[in-house]
């Protein structure tokens with residue numbers, strides 16, 4: 261048994277009810293609020309900030325099970341109750357923190373970074389949380405708890421991660437997808453990994469309702485980010501990016517938000533580092549939403565005094581096409597703690613921003629496009645000091661969204677007249693035609 265301990269606690273401070281991490285529970289039984297994982301901070305405080313840094317740095321990117329994974333390299337802070345032999349890991353995290361120097365210089369800034377969370381096993385940051393959740397399921401099974409399957413509703417990436425981790429552990433997975441609203445690459449991932457793929461004639465919010473109903477009546481374990489075990493893995497994004505800066509804290513972090521688990525996770529990672537003395541300041545956090553699915557933005561505009569779910573409209577950023585985000589309360593709390601800003605991006609803005617930055621060497625997914633477009637908007641508004649260190653969280657790999665990329669360059673997307681389209685030039689197989697074209701385009 262680890263000397264470190266963690267448990268679920270109700271986020272409603274007046275309630276404060278706690279539950280064990282291996283209990284099958286997603287909301288507080290007393291007041292129905294969201295739960296969060298709380299760690300035994302007294303125990304964690306027995307190491308100094310410097311000792312924690314040395315421990316994490318010593319494990320980073322090594323091949324020693326399970327600590328080479330950048331999630332499990334921080335196991336004491338993430339989920340100490342899982343025995344190493346029950347960890348289901350595919351070497352999460354340790355993703356490139358890309359210095360976007362050409363992009364930055366184009367707009368007069370020098371310290372712009374893109375955290376490439378999509379360079380991972382299933383191509384999105386969802387792997388960071390899913391490794392924790394599926395490992396806890398495996399631990400529960402090895403403790404003789406009856407869990408016949410794990411299920412999630414998904415806008416595409418959660419189901420890919422769940423299916424892969426469950427396949428790796430030999431646990432049945434059920435995924436609920438909104439029909440025709442996920443990309444082909446997203447759809448084929450759970451199919452390939454042998455999940456039961458249920459393609460429902462509804463949107464994400466409809467799938468979410470269905471999976472909650474099914475999992476509350478059967479003994480099936482729910483893997484959506486309402487399950488706060490996932491947040492513990494995802495919070496390593498902020499820990500890892502400080503680690504990559506030699507424990508320097510950026511001034512701003514910009515992150516796209518849909519169901520709003522990830523923005524809460526980002527904040528939680530910074531807070532635990534601050535609390536345990538690894539860092540001395542906190543960044544400002546910007547949550548970026550698609551204009552077509554912007555309930556948090558609308559609430560922000562009213563000072564977070566009220567929140568109303570919306571009917572999410574179709575957006576190219578399909579993974580954040582969510583009108584009724586489960587983690588709304590956590591997200592608002594986080595944004596209040598981090599001088600948060602919420603801004604939105606239109607379809608055209610997100611597509612152009614993704615394509616513009618692609619020209620400097622990245623290959624951005626549409627959600628990263630939302631974050632980049634919001635960055636550009638705030639930059640035009642002079643919100644940043646030119647010297648600011650700014651991190652944009654890239655949430656998925658662009659290769660999962662080739663329909664979006666091709667559609668853009670072929671000028672075939674609704675609502676988008678592309679500014680940076682780069683069409684392939686079709687030529688006869690003739691030398692002169694080839695060199696003429698090169699002359700015209702490059703050598704002129």
Ligand SMILES: *Cc1c(COP(=O)(O)O)cnc(C)c1O
Nearest residue numbers: 417518519520521522627655656
């Ligand atoms: C899930 C996801 C998001 C949104 O994260 P939330 O926690 O739902 O806010 C953004 N981008 C991509 C690519 C995703 O898969």
Ligand SMILES: [Zn+2]
Nearest residue numbers: 270275288291
């Ligand atoms: Zn409660």
